[in-house]
Amino acid sequence: MQLRDTRVIVTGASRGIGLAIAETLHERGAQLVLVARESEELRAAGDRLGAQVIAADLTDPTTLAGVVEQAGDVEVLVNNAGMEMTKPLWEHETDDLRRIMQLNLLTPMELTRLVLPAMLNRRRGHIANVSSLAGAVSLPGYASYGASKAGLTHFTACLRADLRGTGVGATVIEIGTVRSDLLDAVKSVDTIRRSYGRLYKTGLFRDLDAEPVARATVRAIERGRRHVWLPRTAALAPALADLPRQVVGLITAGIRHR
Ligand SMILES: NC(=O)c1ccc[n+]([C@@H]2O[C@H](COP(=O)([O-])OP(=O)(O)OC[C@H]3O[C@@H](n4cnc5c(N)ncnc54)[C@H](OP(=O)(O)O)[C@@H]3O)[C@@H](O)[C@H]2O)c1
Structure with missing residues (x-):
């Protein structure tokens, strides 16, 4: 899909991976809508990238319809905002x-539900969901x-x-560790x-920078x-987890909603 002059929402775009995605989209000439909670970082990113900024707490499901309404006619949705919760x-x-x-699952699903009708009408659009190898x-x-x-990974596959x-695509981004606040x-x-520490010793995992992601x-x-x-080097894990989806995808190839 050609991104020049294409309207794209990126959630969690005030820093980390979301900001790097927004910067790369800006280089491609996309028109950006950046979403995160109210902060100086979000406003600065908006000013620097000439983007519309929407301050919203995406753990609150009542904000989501308003976010999509303010964003207008978007052709690409990047569901990147996420939080960690590393404890038993x-x-x-x-x-x-x-x-x-x-934040990590229902908000991406609901934002997708809200933006899809316009994409389907236009027969053009894309949903990109930032998931994790922690899902595999x-x-x-x-x-x-x-x-x-x-x-989130399985949602993207079923979607x-x-x-x-339909002319609308979906990508899941399954990544290992990426240097960020998270x-x-x-x-x-x-x-x-x-x-x-043990995973790094296998030689298969290493910390990535946000830019290549x-x-x-x-x-x-x-x-x-x-x-x-x-x-x-760690792609075998998500590839193996995806195998049953790919096999069933081949078996049901060509079956579409009428
Ligand atoms: N870093 C990794 O190692 C890694 C690995 C695999 C997957 N991921 C995934 O990559 C995505 C980005 O992670 P990151 O490492 O870039 O994290 P990060 O540096 O902590 O950035 C998270 C972004 O999400 C926004 N955000 C957090 N809570 C929010 C909320 N309640 N409402 C709206 N926006 C919110 C943050 O902005 P505010 O806090 O200002 O709202 C920020 O823009 C996440 O989905 C994460 O699970 C990260």
């Missing part, structure tokens, strides 16, 4: 599960985060089956640091690719 389930507090499942592998401390990302023949917070947890994401949107799997 028994240490979660009352509202933790609702917040993480809302299990680690201690990842019960809620891993479940939210496994849900793609729904979208066959990663710093995750690595402050002892169990996680020790788990990552952003470039791969934008290329995948342009080329209509189904997946971004990074680091490439």
Whole structure:
């Protein structure tokens, strides 16, 4: 899909991976709508990239219709905003599960539901969901985060089956560790640091910078690719997890909504 003059919403675009994706889209000439909670960082990113800025707390489902309305006629939605919750389930507090499942899974699903009718009418559009390898592998401390990302990955695959023949595409970005505030917070947890230490020793995992992840994401949107799997050395994990989906996709090829 050609991105020049295309209107794109990026959630979680005030810093980290979302900001890097927004910067790469800006280089391609996209018209940007940046969403995050109210902050100086968000306003500065908007000014620098000539973007519309929408301040919203995406853990609040009542904000979502307003976000899409303010954003106008978007052709690409990048669901990137996310939070970590790296602790055992028994240490979660009352509202933790609702917040993480809302921000990491339900909000992307609902934003997608809200933007799709216009994309389908136009027969042009793309949904890109920033998931995680934590949705394909299990680690201690990842019960809620891993479940939210496994849900987002599987949602994207099923959505793609729904979208066959519509002109609208969907990409899931399944990535390992990427240097950001979120990663710093995750690595402050002892169990996680020790788990990552073992994973790094396999030679398959390493911390990535946000920029190559952003470039791969934008290329995948342009080329209509189904997946971004990074680091490439760890791609076997999401590829194996995806195998049953691909096999059933082949068996049901050509079946479309009338
Ligand atoms: N970093 C990694 O190692 C890694 C690995 C795999 C997947 N991911 C995924 O990549 C995505 C981006 O992560 P990151 O590492 O770039 O994290 P980050 O640096 O913490 O950035 C998160 C972004 O989401 C926004 N956000 C957080 N809570 C929000 C809320 N309630 N409402 C609206 N916006 C909110 C933040 O802005 P405000 O806080 O200002 O609202 C910020 O713009 C997430 O979905 C994450 O799960 C990250």
